[in-house]
Structure formats: C-alpha cells, structure tokens
Amino acid sequence: MATVVTRFAPSPTGFLHIGGARTALFNWLYARHMGGRFLLRIEDTDRARSTPEAIDAILKGLRWLGLHWDEEPVYQFARRERHAEVAQKLLGEGKAYYCYATPEELEEMRAKARAEGRPMGYDGRWRDRDPSEAPPGAKPVVRFRSPDEGETIIDDQVQGKVRFANKQLDDMVLLRADGTPTYMLSVVVDDHDMGITHVIRGDDHLTNAARQTQLFEALGWKPPIFAHIPLIHGPDGKKLSKRHGALGVEAYEKMGYLPEALRNYLIRLGWGYGDHEILPIEEAIRLFDLDGIGKGAARFDFAKLSAFNGHYIRNSTDQHLVDSVCPFIEQKIGRAVRNDERHRLATVMHALKLRAKTLLDLADGAAFLFLERPIELTDKAAKLLDGEARALLGRVLKELEAISEWSVEALEAKVKAFAEAEGLKLGTVAQPLRAALTGTTVSPGIFDVLAVLGREESLARISDQIET
C-alpha cells in the first residue's frame, strides 16, 4: 500500500479563514493517521490577487493551529513552465486546441445557453477549426478537448459515487492568452507531480473534480482519491460571512481562543466518532478517518466553540495560562506585566481559570490584580456598599489587621469566626469585601483574593471604602 500524501492548497488572496483551516486540519489529520505526508502548496497563479502578506498570514495561521507541513511549500507560480509544457504536450496529441473566441463571443454563448436551458459554457466553436482561420493578430487560449459523450464518475470518499454527463462539461481553458496556466491545469499537474494520493477539499470543488479527472485521464495519469467535505455555514444556515465567523484564524486568536480548542471544535464540525466530543490531538489522529465525515453542511456555533475553549482552559496548566493571558492583560492595562505580578497571577490562576471561556475572560477576571488605588467600583459594587456594609467593613478591617499569618487558611478562619460572632452569614461579609477588594461583585473566592492581594494592599483597599 502506497504512502498517503495529502495537501492543503490555499490561494493567497486573503487570510486563512475558518473553512480553509478545517480543510487543512482534515488533510493533516488524515496524513498523520495514515502515517503519510501532508504537503502545502500555495496556489499563487493569480498574480493580481496573490500577496506576500496573505502567504504570511496563511503560514502563521497553520503554525498557530499546530498543523505543520512536511517538506518545503510548493509555490505554484514557480512551476508555470512545467504546466505550459504539459499543455503543449496535450496540444501536440490533439487533446487540446487553440481557441480564438473573444470575451464578447463567450458572453453571447452564455446568454444563449441560458435562454435555451442548456448548460452554460463554451460551445466548442474552435474545437475543429483550423488555426489558419484565426483572426489576424488575435492571441489564442488553449482549451482542453474534453470528451463529449459518456460520463465521468467520481468515487468520492464522502459524497459517494457522483456521475457527470460529459456533455455537461465544456472545454476548459488550460493556458490563458498570455500563456500562463489556469488553475485547472496547474492543480492536475501539481497533484500528479507531488504524488498526491488523496485530495480532501471543500465540496465547492466537486464539479472541478470531474473536469480534473478528465484531464488526468487525457494525460494518462491516475487521478487521486477525492473527498469533498461540506462547507461550513453561518449560524443562520447561509453562507459564512464575516459577521458570523468567516474570519482569519488570527481573529480567533485575538478573541482569546486556544488553538487546541479551535482544533477540537473544527474536528467535531462535520466529523464524528460516536459520542466523542473532547478529542485531544493524539486521540484525533488515532481516530480520524474519511468515513466519519458527515455529508451535510454544518453551521458555525460560537457558543460551542466557547464551551470547548472553557474546557481546554480549565485543563491547561496554570503556568501555560499565565503565559498565554499576559499579552491580553498588557493590552488591557497598556503596560508590561511585571514579574511580581506574574507570580501573583500564577497563585490565583487555579481559581481564575474556572471562570473563563476565553483568554479575554481570563484577563477580565485577573483585572482586579492590576487596579490602582483607590479602585473604581462598578455600579453593582457601589450599590452593595451601603452605609451598613461600610460599617461592617470597618469591623472586619480591625479583625484582619490583627491577623498574624496572611494565608488563605488563616484568613478564612478569621473571617468565618467574625461572621459567626456577629451572627451573620458568610456571604453578608464576603460580598462587601469583594466589592471593596475587586471593585466588582464577581471574583474568585474571597480568601484567595485577600491572599493574592497581600496584606498591605488588601487592608488599604478596604479602608479606602470605609473612609469615603
């Protein structure tokens, strides 16, 4: 059995969007599962729209997701000579021909075909005409002489057997008038030359698979095995647009999603293995297979992505989270996080991470550590600190000042004893403390907060509220 070789072949006209990321992921997973190779090919033959920035964004996106490719990426444009050579070969064998039809003529053909209810496309008018009849000075394109009878069958690993009547498929352009190869030619030649065995891509390419199969056959090459995966839709079932999630993966990074969570979410979107939801990458590699891919389009759901993200955050080590969240905190506070602050962050991370779905949430949760006195109160916190609560804080302050060992255990014992002595529920004491210490009504356990803030800062924040 030959080694599996898959590829991801983005065109660098924009960032790596979520659909592309999933396609890349499936190709990567399949190659890893089969012990094969995963190659990267940049389809940059559209010179007008391809940009180095886009290439950069795509490579960065793949790396962030941990989808490392084997070998050097192939740049399609660099292989144009080879593509042209193949077109010449076809020309020589009569399997392709020069076509001098003008854009206006083509437009006319489409209009006519539509009116007559026929498949739209080129009518083959130069298929059998002698080039000597060419209009003087006109630059021709090279078209593929595609079979006009019979059918082309794709044995798709996801969609099953899909049949196309050959007469539905018109003669596609192989070489443009300027001599550069088109996508249709380039993919076939490159997939062949790169030894690609499995083509896993969006099902918007399903019809292309038929045309490409014809080309493979004309060239005497064996077509790869195809697997056309359904597209991802927006939450409304419509095509994914920017407002729903057709964003570059770097946008997800900025929103505070972990690459492992996005990966897991993407795996589950359109692929299933029984009831498995949480699939760490090694597990995914072990279980991934083409026949687990669903046929229906899936809708993108941020809520579920966030749920996965929360899971991965809770299961990350505290240190890893400190490292990951610091850039978000620095963004918020507008300065670098100091070393002592990192240490303090690490001591409450175990509590913070239970409360976060994203790194952005985590940064919000950690915000109280970075406040400058006197701290500002949210409306809810301010409302909670009425006269009675402030008076209570005064009495608690005395207790806390008397404490000798500023530890979670000692603080807890002290405050609990105080509440009991006052005949109060712990919450009645804890909430005003939380408001005074964090400026909010939501935070990790109050003893964790006291402990991480330290004696001096805690006492100061509390007395700030008593004095006002």
Next chain:
RNA sequence: GACCCCUUCGUCUAGUGGCCUAGGACAUCGCCCUUUCACGGCGAAAACACGGGUUCGAGUCCCGUAGGGGUCGCCA
C-alpha cells in the same frame, strides 16, 4: 436556468432494517453544592422535512415533493 450535493432536538452529532420508548454534547430551563460568579452533580424540555413505496418490520433501502447549498471565469 442547467448540472451536482445535502436534509435526525435551536446547534454539532450518534444511529449502516429489529438493540430507537431515537443516545450524547453545546445552548435553554429547574434543583443541588456554595462567600459572588463560575466549576461540578442531578434532572427537564427538545428532532428523524413531507408524501408515496419496498419489507413481517424503515430514522435506516427506493421514488417523488419541498427546502437548503454548490458549480457553471482567460479566479482559485
């Protein structure tokens, strides 16, 4: 318009003719835990698009209808 694909809870899915009184996850709602919010635990509501067949028996097979999507470039 032509061709192609798709259709199980709101969403992602399990289900490959009897195990389905249709399972899980997210979201929603309720309860428990509890110093807030989370986390965690328990529970509820919630789906086989529709119509015909085939079969002793259909979510599972076939046909049709409806709805959704994709493709029809000298873009990829």
